[in-house]
Amino acid sequence: MNVENRYVTIKHPIEGKPLMSDFEVRTEQLTLEIQKGSKDVIVKNIFVSIDPYQLNRMKAESASQKASILSSCISPGQKIDAHGLGRVVESGNDKWKKGDLITGFLGWEEYSLVKPWPEPNKIEAVDQFPLSCYLSVFGNSGLTAYAGLFHIGKPKKGDKVFVSAAAGSVGNLVGQYAKLAGCYVVGCAGSKKKVDLLKEKLGFDDVFNYKEEPELMSALRRYFPDGIDIYFDNVGGEMLEVAIANMNAFGRVAACGAISEYTDKKKRARIDMMDVIYKRITISGYLASDYIHVYPDFVSMTSEHLSHGRMHAVEDISHGIENVPSALVELFEGVNIGKKLVQVSEI
Amino acid sequence: MNVENRYVTIKHPIEGKPLMSDFEVRTEQLTLEIQKGSKDVIVKNIFVSIDPYQLNRMKAESASQKASILSSCISPGQKIDAHGLGRVVESGNDKWKKGDLITGFLGWEEYSLVKPWPEPNKIEAVDQFPLSCYLSVFGNSGLTAYAGLFHIGKPKKGDKVFVSAAAGSVGNLVGQYAKLAGCYVVGCAGSKKKVDLLKEKLGFDDVFNYKEEPELMSALRRYFPDGIDIYFDNVGGEMLEVAIANMNAFGRVAACGAISEYTDKKKRARIDMMDVIYKRITISGYLASDYIHVYPDFVSMTSEHLSHGRMHAVEDISHGIENVPSALVELFEGVNIGKKLVQVSEI
Known part of the structure; x- marks a missing residue:
């Protein structure tokens, strides 16, 4: 036929x-x-x-x-x-x-x-x-969120977690996992509708609309008075610069995407290496495909949370x-x- | 008195x-x-x-x-x-x-x-x-070199190692340790005298004078036709940018200093996060003071090599x-x- x-x-x-x-x-x-x-x-x-x-x-x-x-x-x-x-x-x-x-x-x-x-x-x-x-949630986006948060971010209870592109396919799951791990989670997103969803349905502690912030540096200082322990980076560029400037000692950056740089390489982050060194920050790029070995754990944890309504796709x-x-x-x-x-x- | x-x-x-x-x-x-x-x-x-x-x-x-x-x-x-x-x-x-x-x-x-x-x-x-x-060699510089190479760089035999400020207090030791670990080691330094010392006395595989290279990107391509596995960064700035551009998959950057940025923050590295993500590069800032627990191993290995003339202060x-x-x-x-x-x- x-x-x-x-x-x-x-x-x-x-x-x-x-x-x-x-x-x-x-x-x-x-x-x-x-x-x-x-x-x-x-x-x-x-x-x-x-x-x-x-x-x-x-x-x-x-x-x-x-x-x-x-x-x-x-x-x-x-x-x-x-x-x-x-x-x-x-x-x-x-x-x-x-x-x-x-x-x-x-x-x-x-x-x-x-x-x-x-x-x-x-x-x-x-x-x-x-x-x-x-x-x-069970595809590449889910595994990316799971591997980045748990295997690179290594969250401890009470850690302060910042997620960019938080309403995106990966970011929304990172925030949900981080809340379930007992972290304080703030996301940023680009519309009121996204902000509302993340706060009201997905349980983020706070979310801001980066388009309405005249100055990202002061926005992060306001949302993280005690600094950032884990930054889940989907966007690169200026957001990465200011996240690093606001990180705590031994902070971890899980870099899974740099969407602001994909369409304009002039937007590359100018990272302050003084921060990276003195605060002993680790920036790790990764791909979900390197974490196939944790796939069973990922599916088991995720389906358990989904079935009980503790996570949402x-x-x-x-x-x-x-x-x-x-x-x-x-x-x-x-x-x-x-x-x-x-x-x-x-x- | x-x-x-x-x-x-x-x-x-x-x-x-x-x-x-x-x-x-x-x-x-x-x-x-x-x-x-x-x-x-x-x-x-x-x-x-x-x-x-x-x-x-x-x-x-x-x-x-x-x-x-x-x-x-x-x-x-x-x-x-x-x-x-x-x-x-x-x-x-x-x-x-x-x-x-x-x-x-x-x-x-x-x-x-x-x-x-x-x-x-x-x-x-x-x-x-x-x-x-x-x-x-037994002070902070030595411990910085040892911890950065062995605990962050984690060298395997045959790894390609690039050291900036290679004639500096830390860089020269990183290169010597890396050679003893069976790596291919290239350094960069700022004078003929330094280049000669590193090649002739300290056993670096190759060394170039960065002041004589019109284009750092092509210099690194020439010295690392098979890419860089470990970059030991003392300088930050443009050298860090081009090192990352020339790294292999799963490359590691041990960031111990950013001397080019200390005196001029306009020289901050504009890191291409696409490289960091797709090549799964890890950039780790660190301080020797976090590695006091490896001090006995460091002293024992180093004094052994020094006593037998395999390392030089x-x-x-x-x-x-x-x-x-x-x-x-x-x-x-x-x-x-x-x-x-x-x-x-x-x-």
Whole structure:
């Protein structure tokens, strides 16, 4: 059987913030049939994940090479692999059968032909939580939050934790984990709606709208009169500078993203190394993929908290493959609240 | 008995690089007598240590507060405490008797009245190495090098190690330790004389004169075609930026000083957080004082290597208390090679 498979690609390398005009949706004919002897699997995608790091793969070659540690650069016209969740429609592989729900590296497209290696991970316990959770709170964003807070931040009860981009896919979970660990948690976000959600629903001790603060340095002094012990950095740039200036001795920075620097490298943080040295601060960059070994602990803790209503999954879901470009563009405009997903077919 | 005690002080808070005109030598009358009931000790100083961090204590209040984590700010006219080595001339303390050689926090002066707390540490094994070694290779500089390389850098055989200010008191020892740990070691320094010493006497694999490199980025690419695993940072600023740009995945930066930033905060490093995150780099500021617990291991390893000629103590000794100001000034001109000390009396 033949189907039309729509996929998203870039028209040219992207500089600065992504624009709708950088993308196009193309259509290919796909035969839903596995070649004899092949172990391929064809998946009909249901959810695809929209993540800021994808922009770094789309830049001109020199800039995108850094991102290639995580995954290869994207050339114009090429399909874009991305985390996703879908249902097997054809399988040449004993491990997967038609109808199985799987998650793994799929793509910004309606159907994905998956090679047996790297294998998509079979979902377990799909009956317990909504499917989208497997790309949000149980996906890369969840593991990033968990690993960064617990393995880099190493929170102790009473620690003062600052989270930037706190309404983002990772930040909101970091704050929730930190509260459960007995920390004092302040986040920053870019709209009243985000601030309210974090304070009222997710239990942050305090949240401020950084767009309404004329001076970040004095804002942090006000929110952290006793200094910051752990800074969870999603944004880099000036916020990182002032967070370090307000850190306590032996402070830890878990650096998982630098979204303010992705679109403008002039915004790089000018870090005061005097602070870093005298206060013995550690700044650690990390990727969730280095923490696969803690995945079982992460899932066990997280599902326990979710089941008992002590944590909440915050998702922002658009519909239709044609809305993937706007979903990415809006990520850099700060429109989304929580994990940004696009649902490309019905469950 | 009364003696004249000459001591060094600052005339005013210092901005930018220190100048001779910032300092003065004052004289006080000191009675070499311990008050009845006091546990004080009077020490005739032999060597005093000259360290870049002292400048940070001499800045205007707001700037010197950072340095106050390590030791208090210095006000104009005030005596300046500093590591030193001297001989007890009067003692009201059972632990110390006249004639004992001691090392600890003394001061930039000819005699120091030492309060029993914090106690000066009694020197052991003074017969094995020249006395000056207890302020250089066995002093704070040595422990800084040892702790930074082994406890933060965590070198594995074959690791590529870059050391800035490699002819400085700490840098030269880091390079020597790293060679003994089986690493490939490249240093940078500011004169041909320094470069030659590091290559010919101390066994660095390569050394370059950063003043002769039109472009630091390409210099590091040339000296580290396979990237840097450990960067031992004494200088901050641009060198830190380019070192991070040339680091390998899981690279470690041991930040012990930022001398280029001490005299000009405009020189702060603009660190590319994309490198830090994608390459999972860790930048750790630290102070030797946090590693007192490894002091016995450090002394045992170091004395073993020194005794067998596998390590060398490099010292740069001036004479006379009146030469303390020029010694500090020259530190920021890059004049010294190895540990800068001033000998203020005969042994």
